Amino acid sequence: MKNKTTTIALDAMGGDFGPTTVIPAALSALDRHKNLCLILVGQQEALESALQNAGGEINDRLSIQYASQVVGSSELPSLALRGKKDSSMRIAINLVKEGKAQACVSAGNTGALMATARFVLKTLPGIDRPAICSTLPTTKGHIHALDLGANVDSSAESLFEFAVMGSALVTAVDNIENPTIGLLNIGEEEIKGNERVKEAARVLSASKLNYIGYIEGDGIYMGACDVVVCDGFIGNIMLKTSEGVAKMFTHFMKEEFKRNLFTKIAALIATPVLKAFKKRADPREYNGASLLGLQGIVIKSHGGADSYSFSNAINVAILEIETNVPALITKQLESQLVERQAS
Amino acid sequence: MKNKTTTIALDAMGGDFGPTTVIPAALSALDRHKNLCLILVGQQEALESALQNAGGEINDRLSIQYASQVVGSSELPSLALRGKKDSSMRIAINLVKEGKAQACVSAGNTGALMATARFVLKTLPGIDRPAICSTLPTTKGHIHALDLGANVDSSAESLFEFAVMGSALVTAVDNIENPTIGLLNIGEEEIKGNERVKEAARVLSASKLNYIGYIEGDGIYMGACDVVVCDGFIGNIMLKTSEGVAKMFTHFMKEEFKRNLFTKIAALIATPVLKAFKKRADPREYNGASLLGLQGIVIKSHGGADSYSFSNAINVAILEIETNVPALITKQLESQLVERQAS
Numbered sequence: 166m167k168n169k170t171t172t173i174a175l176d177a178m179g180g181d182f183g184p185t186t187v188i189p190a191a192l193s194a195l196d197r198h199k200n201l202c203l204i205l206v207g208q209q210e211a212l213e214s215a216l217q218n219a220g221g222e223i224n225d226r227l228s229i230q231y232a233s234q235v236v237g238s239s240e241l242p243s244l245a246l247r248g249k250k251d252s253s254m255r256i257a258i259n260l261v262k263e264g265k266a267q268a269c270v271s272a273g274n275t276g277a278l279m280a281t282a283r284f285v286l287k288t289l290p291g292i293d294r295p296a297i298c299s300t301l302p303t304t305k306g307h308i309h310a311l312d313l314g315a316n317v318d319s320s321a322e323s324l325f326e327f328a329v330m331g332s333a334l335v336t337a338v339d340n341i342e343n344p345t346i347g348l349l350n351i352g353e354e355e356i357k358g359n360e361r362v363k364e365a366a367r368v369l370s371a372s373k374l375n376y377i378g379y380i381e382g383d384g385i386y387m388g389a390c391d392v393v394v395c396d397g398f399i400g401n402i403m404l405k406t407s408e409g410v411a412k413m414f415t416h417f418m419k420e421e422f423k424r425n426l427f428t429k430i431a432a433l434i435a436t437p438v439l440k441a442f443k444k445r446a447d448p449r450e451y452n453g454a455s456l457l458g459l460q461g462i463v464i465k466s467h468g469g470a471d472s473y474s475f476s477n478a479i480n481v482a483i484l485e486i487e488t489n490v491p492a493l494i495t496k497q498l499e500s501q502l503v504e505r506q507a508s
Numbered sequence: 509m510k511n512k513t514t515t516i517a518l519d520a521m522g523g524d525f526g527p528t529t530v531i532p533a534a535l536s537a538l539d540r541h542k543n544l545c546l547i548l549v550g551q552q553e554a555l556e557s558a559l560q561n562a563g564g565e566i567n568d569r570l571s572i573q574y575a576s577q578v579v580g581s582s583e584l585p586s587l588a589l590r591g592k593k594d595s596s597m598r599i600a601i602n603l604v605k606e607g608k609a610q611a612c613v614s615a616g617n618t619g620a621l622m623a624t625a626r627f628v629l630k631t632l633p634g635i636d637r638p639a640i641c642s643t644l645p646t647t648k649g650h651i652h653a654l655d656l657g658a659n660v661d662s663s664a665e666s667l668f669e670f671a672v673m674g675s676a677l678v679t680a681v682d683n684i685e686n687p688t689i690g691l692l693n694i695g696e697e698e699i700k701g702n703e704r705v706k707e708a709a710r711v712l713s714a715s716k717l718n719y720i721g722y723i724e725g726d727g728i729y730m731g732a733c734d735v736v737v738c739d740g741f742i743g744n745i746m747l748k749t750s751e752g753v754a755k756m757f758t759h760f761m762k763e764e765f766k767r768n769l770f771t772k773i774a775a776l777i778a779t780p781v782l783k784a785f786k787k788r789a790d791p792r793e794y795n796g797a798s799l800l801g802l803q804g805i806v807i808k809s810h811g812g813a814d815s816y817s818f819s820n821a822i823n824v825a826i827l828e829i830e831t832n833v834p835a836l837i838t839k840q841l842e843s844q845l846v847e848r849q850a851s
Binding site: 302318352385398401410418422431435441446 | 645646647657660661692694695701702703724725726727728729730738740741742744745746747748749750751752753754755756757759760761764765767770771773774775777778780781782784785788789
């Protein structure tokens, strides 16, 4: 981290565990990043009690902003937006809007977070549809995937915007000039895919982006490109399916290693290997999805994140502040539009 | 297997390895099923040489039907259909049409197989769109998923047909009366999902099927229902993504166990456990997707299947012949339509 101070607002009430995970994550982040300031947003009692339990205290780098309401995990986004103007989520986003924080992190309801962030912060000029972008592990390292659920039935133009935003993000956070872009598609159909995907392929091919063509589901985890672009319905199914396969594998492995005395001994001996293996595909390592296309940085943590996982989402926010991702998206989009007008 | 003879036509030229995998699989299936007859369909020289290498010979249960052409794996289905009337795939399907075989199995080009099967065999009365259905492992056992790539942009009515076909299949092969049906959807959107999925949910709710509601991607591998229904674009992405995650896990595990002398010893000790683990999620155990909705039984083997895997696809064909899946689909569909007219 550079010398100047970075301030992040944390929705301390979001996620399955609220302040009991957010506050330890905050304390650990403050410990690691000496120029970081955090604002905990939430209900007074819950925050004070969790802060005390975690052995933390208010100081010049850790402040509290009270908010009386909490957005429920299954609350309708539109109702949360209209009815919860004093929610921890809303106040955290307001702090970004007011310039009091440079980013906010929330483990709350994704739909409500996107709707509220979009309403409060507005989209960047030229961006019609913000998208959710996350990092996923691959055999070669990692890949960025978007949209993971903010939009359904995305148009070709939206898919192009997602590609621009993903490209800017990767340039910023991975320091890759002109990252490769793949369009998620299937290989089975006559001329491949549905109409929107085919149209998006034409738009991407004609752009200045480093578009490498269609990739299939298995290509994602082989690291076939730097950014994979898809509609949010598809992306969310892809993400949840991946989680499901990972859970099933873990379940099978536990069952097999617990089968009898011999397998239990084998498990003991293999423990360091299994730990190393687990770490490589651990979703906690990849926690922190970016809501891209907004006039501000908003990071969504997994709702079930523990404090280690939540602190990784804070790290994502820090990185995006340092590299100024929204400005890079605007720049990337302008350069694409100039190219289009010229051609 | 029951006492009467069952005859299956094998497209011996399909898949990545053609007769060198199909013929050993055929010999092993004949060995296991004493009332089974197989017809190998393919090019004379390739078949004879592979048969000799595998130590097999023509007899009253193994015959050969020559076909001069082969459909390429990336050939356009429409071109294969029009231009390859003497392909091994086409002749194998013709044998089903002519009643000389009760099913056919092919590891060839999925699109061409579906297009040819649909053209030659025709769909069942009341079925507008045939679908590809496969078995996937879950933590509880297995699940049937369709459509896995035959249709893109499926209508609500198509999704309903898929549910009927999947329900009939599970009743037949798993002997489950009234299997549970889930509709693949996402959990993030305002009122969830896209328009087609919402409309399909209304149609399914009003039907006599045992529809249990939406399931998300992770629910598939938790075994949330007996049959999961989705559009073929979504299903194919889901399937390929799952393959990708599985490959990545295997890759990570191999790397970790090969890291140093200690981890190599741990791998040796854990070998029986790792083998048992591998078998539970081994795609070879689940090889053999059904092309449902046709007037005949057509089973698609994975293109990269080895002979063990291909022989599992033959097993699927045998089971569907014994339980007469096409007749059950017709019966199930009629009963649904009667219900609809009555209501």
